[in-house]
Amino acid sequence: MTSKVVLYARQSTDIQQSISAQISALMDWNNKHLGAEVISKFTDELSGKNTDRPGFIEMKSFLKDTQADALLVWRYDRLARKLIDLVQFLDYCAHLGVKVISITESLSEENNSYAMDKFQISMLGAWAEYQRKVIKENQQIGFQQKYNEGRIVSSQVPYGYRWNEGEVIIDEFEAEIVRKIYDQYAQGLGYSRIADQLNDAGLLNRNDKKWVGARIQAILKNDFYIGQVTSKYGNKNRHDVPIISMNLFYTVQSLREAKQAHKKWVVRRFILRKKLICPYCGTVCTPQHTLNSDKTYYYYRCARTSSDGTSHCKGININASDVEKEVIQLINRFVHSDVTIEKIQRQLEKKNSSIARANQQKEKNLLQRQKLILLRYEKGEINDEQLSAALKNVRKRKQKLKFEPLIPENIIELLDSQLTIDKVPTLADFILYQEIIEKVLVNPKKEITAIYLTGIPYNILKKVDN
Ligand SMILES: [Zn+2]
Structure with a gap:
């Protein structure tokens, strides 16, 4: 049972997200999911120095002195900029029996769906990718808050209209293009063909940008053009300046659905998809x-x-099927060449021996640690319970030592098989080649010039001499 919670919010430099927005999101979340008593809130304003966080320091000592069950944050990145600092802080909280809950990142579905432990965090892998996600979602909360406060978000007014002193008005030039787009689609043209025609006719998008298929698609499914408005509470309202007739709009929608249904019919697996x-x-x-x-x-x-x-x-x-066949033949030749096999084996040995050395060192350190714990126990510095917890911890760490080969196993496994591909690739082909192929380059004459495999940092078509 979580009955007492602490809230923490921090403003950051790269996004416009107020502390009050974070706190109110945390309060809402608590009311909805925990219904716990909020015993304290800590905040840190934007400051020049990253380390200058009085609220965080105060919160840390508060957690130590007070019996709290959980700490709620908007995202883990509120707590620390660096992964290592975050892991340390989570350790600190785990030690105090305080659950740390990020209300927007529920990675663990087991036991407790909101708390994330440090192992899961390290599984997040690239911190950079984590950060990118963070920035994106933070922008969303900024938008959400504007919206909740009833302020007009200018992006609500689509192409074909203007926002004029609190009123939506039709922009005749743009509206004509919107009508053209609907007409052409109803006549059977696809998104990119419509974009082509507009660009060829010199009818540019806003800011003199060229039209792209995605923009055409967005315009074709926006029901603002028939007078629909989605209010801030998600209700549908109406405005009185439609550009497109209901009839044309729904004709276009059923055409779009029909085309999508047709797309699903094609089940061929393209093994070089996105490669x-x-x-x-x-x-x-x-x-x-x-x-x-x-x-x-x-x-x-x-x-x-x-x-x-x-x-x-x-x-x-x-x-x-031509390009797929050729790529697979080339990979086959590469994997089964003497040079490659020897190279793979040599690299494996090298890598594994260095990992083994590192592991030995780690094992040594763990033994050292174990000794130290026993020593402290003998001196009476720690009690029975602390001793067994500490030893358990050491054992856990020991189990985590692992060997990792440099050349990925999935490619090494190919050494045992001859690679071929049929005109219609199987699901197994699709999974295998999507995984092992990183990138394939061709020249304008459609000749394959480079193949990069996952985990191998050079073009396998280049003769490697060593
Ligand atoms: Zn291109």
Whole structure:
């Protein structure tokens, strides 16, 4: 039972998110999920120095002196900038029996779905990626708060309209383009074709930007154009300046649904999905198919061309089974060459012996620690309970020592098999090649120029001499 909680909020430099927004989110969350008594709140304002956090220091000593069950934060990054500091702090709280709950990051679904322990945090892996996520969601809370306070969010007024002193008015020039987009889609044109036509006609998007498929799609599904407004409480209201008729709008929606349903029909597994790079613009290629008389043709096409049109990249089309077959043959040749096998073995030995050395050192340190604990016990500095807890801790750490080969096991396993691929790849093929292939480069003549495999830091088509 969690009956007493402490709240902590910190303002940070990279986002506009007030302390009051964080605190009110924490209060709401507590009311909804715990219903616990809030015994104290601590906050830190924005300050020049990162280390200057009086609220945090006060909170730490408060937790030590007071019986609290949990500490609530908006995100773990409120508590520390560095992963190592965070882990240390979580240790501190675990020691005091205080659960640390991040109300927006529930990684663990077991036992307690909101508390995250340090092992899970280290599993988060790249701190950078964690931070990126944090920044994104923080922007969302800023937006949410503006919205709750009843302030107008300018992004509510879509293309085709203007916000004029508290009133929505039609922008005739833009509205004409919106109508054109709906008409063309109803006539059977796809998103990127419509974008192409507008760009070719010199009708640019706002800020003189070129049209892209995603923008066309967004316009085609926005019901603001038929007079719908989603209010701040999620209710639908109406405005009285629609641009598109209900009839046309719903025709377009059913067309879009029909096309999506058709897409789901294609079940071919493209093993080079997101791996093949367009030689013209460097974007990944995306799986495509066309129906020609009775036959379906499968190919990879530059994702930018596919979504945004040829005015963004002239694009490349590559026959799917041809390129797949060639890539697999090349990988097969690489994996089974004497040089590679020898190299893999040598690297493995080298890496493993260095890991073994490091592990030996760690083991030594653990033994040292164990000795120290026993010594303190003998001197009467710690009691029976503390002794057994400390020894258990040492054992746990010992179990965590692991060997990790440099060349990923999934590639080493390929040494035992000859690689081939059928015209229609199986699910096993798809999983295997998606995992081991990092990137495939082709030139404008559609010749394969480079293949990068996961965990191997060089192009396997380059002769490696050593
Ligand atoms: Zn391209």
